[in-house]
Amino acid sequence: MKAVRIYHYGGPDTLTYEEDVPEPAVGPDTVLVETTATSVNPIDWKVRSGARQKDFPLDLPAILGRDVSGVVVAVGRDVRSCKPGDRVIALADATYATHVAVPSALVTQLPDGVDPVDAAAIPLxxxxxxxxxxxxxxxxxxxxxxxxxxxxxxxxxxxxxxxxxxxxxxxxxxxxxxxxxxxxxxxxxxxxxxxxxxxxxxxxxxxxxxxxxxxxxxxxxxxxxxxxxxxxxxxxxxxxxxxxxxxxVFAEPDPVTLRAFAEDVRDGKFVLPISQRLPLQETASAHERLEKGGGGKIVLIP
Missing domain, CATH: 3.40.50.720 (NAD(P)-binding Rossmann-like Domain)
Structure with missing residues (x-):
């Protein structure tokens, strides 16, 4: 699969786009999501830089990212809550990738009417x-x-x-x-x-x-x-x-609340501005812009 990894703590230039990263394994209670989009958050660059190493230590090389919107392509043998083809969103780990493994209990169905790309900005x-x-x-x-x-x-x-x-x-x-x-x-x-x-x-x-x-x-x-x-x-x-x-507060997965937010986005009750939509290859650029501050989320599209 394609993914962005870091091999050591440092600046945005430590983010390396690779096209031959092994896909994550699908356990009995996990689902494999083909990523439609992910997004960047301030915590991402703080973890990447090493500033939050105490709170969020990494097993390097590592894939960053917490948000994922995508389509289920495989499920573990014990999964009953979703099936291949379902569109889902989740607060997960290692989401700067074309495929993300997520415990099935943490994903929620993406409501009809929500843009699947912009949905990636919602979870964290x-x-x-x-x-x-x-x-x-x-x-x-x-x-x-x-x-x-x-x-x-x-x-x-x-x-x-x-x-x-x-x-x-x-x-x-x-x-x-x-x-x-x-x-x-x-x-x-x-x-x-x-x-x-x-x-x-x-x-x-x-x-x-x-x-x-x-x-x-x-x-x-x-x-x-x-x-x-x-x-x-x-x-x-x-x-x-x-x-x-x-x-x-360190955000914890809550698929019920996440679904409610997604429905409110669909219904125009909650507005989350998106400032940019960039290809995954430009993750380093996204981090540079993120560190400078400014309004709106940056979404990454594999």
Whole structure:
């Protein structure tokens, strides 16, 4: 099969496109998916560079990638939930490849009406945002939840999840993004780069943080005693709040929630901007653009 592998930690130039990589084996409870598309996420370049080696050590050479959209081409002997020919999406591993082996319990059928290429952008960001809200902040109807970096892909998913739960959502963005943030349908917005605006912000029940750093430390101080602060970024070591429960989120597979997000994409209820669609051969270029930041997901097509 074709795949992109790395042989050592480093920059984007460590990503090597190869055309003769062995296909993954199909175990009794796994399915083999022929990839329609995958996507790149910030965690990918952080793992590739070695910055997250402690959290996500690699057995080199390794194939990166967490998102996959594709067609089932083979199933293990114990699989009953899907069959060859099914279109599926999943949060998986080693997805920068033309074929991906996934435990059958982790895949979900791609709803009719969803673009199978753009669907590859959904899994990691949707599940990270959802779990920030549901598991870390434990948002409930009527509570006030602040989502930082709300115009980013994970932030958008967190806003969507919080609104579906009936929470009052405040979106945190840069001052120049306030007008754009109105389209998210939140109850209010605050400029994260405006110290005066942050000082006037009333305490909230929870924060779902996707920004990290100094901004996260400031927002931690805005959580009510007994509240919750969830983050999927990096929180400064000096950031402490004894009366607040602080939780770091690493997205876990959840095919039911993933299917719900895909249906909401189909129905126009959740919008996940795609900035570029690139061939798998240009994964290194995708990583370069990803590290520079910017809006929208980058999808890779084998």
């Amino acid at each position: 960001v949707a599940l990270t945002g959802d779990q920030l809200v549901r598991r870390a902040t434990r948002a409930e109807a009527g509570q006030t939840i602040l989502v930082s970096g709300a115009l980013g892909s994970v932030g958008r998913a967190a806003v969507h999840a919080a609104l579906k739960l009936g929470a009052k959502v405040i979106v945190g963005v840069r001052g120049r993004q306030l007008a754009e943030a109105e389209a998210l349908g939140a109850h209010a917005a605050v400029a994260l780069d405006d110290d005066d605006a942050l000082a006037q912000l009333e305490p909230v029940d929870g924060v779902a943080d996707t920004v990290g750093g100094a901004i996260a430390a400031k927002l931690l101080g805005k959580v009510k005693p007994g509240g919750r602060f969830g983050y999927a970024s990096v929180l400064p070591e000096e950031a402490k709040a004894p009366s607040v429960t602080i939780s770091r």
